[in-house]
Amino acid sequence: MTPRIVVCAANKWGDVIVLGARHFDSLMHSHIKRLPSLPTSPAEWEQGFVDQHGVFMDRREALQVAINAGQIGRYRPKTNPDYQLFSEDLY
Numbered sequence: 001m002t003p004r005i006v007v008c009a010a011n012k013w014g015d016v017i018v019l020g021a022r023h024f025d026s027l028m029h030s031h032i033k034r035l036p037s038l039p040t041s042p043a044e045w046e047q048g049f050v051d052q053h054g055v056f057m058d059r060r061e062a063l064q065v066a067i068n069a070g071q072i073g074r075y076r077p078k079t080n081p082d083y084q085l086f087s088e089d090l091y
Contacts, residue, residue, distance in 0.1 A: 004051050005069040006062050009087045011045040013038055017056055022087045023047050049085060059084035066090065 009023045016038060020028035024042050032038050039045065049062040057065060063085035066072050071090055079088050 006049045006066045010050045
């Protein structure tokens with residue numbers, strides 16, 4: 001069985017998940033703008049990541065998945081805070 005890995009940044013609002021290379025990057029903003037009923041303020045979204053199966057994970061769960069998959073520290077040391085994953089920790 002393939003190990004679970006973190007694939008990309010994701011923001012969740014209700015049942016809606018938008019994806020991007022980083023949280024609120026230009027790609028994510030372009031998706032949000034196309035759905036006018038969605039909030040545009042980052043404070044209103046739950047920030048997290050998705051795995052290779054499209055499953056949303058909050059920052060804490062994503063950190064554990066990334067550690068287990070050996071994704072942390074490949075390209076740079078882990079950033080602070082040390083209990084949450086940030087896209088900068090992956091690439």
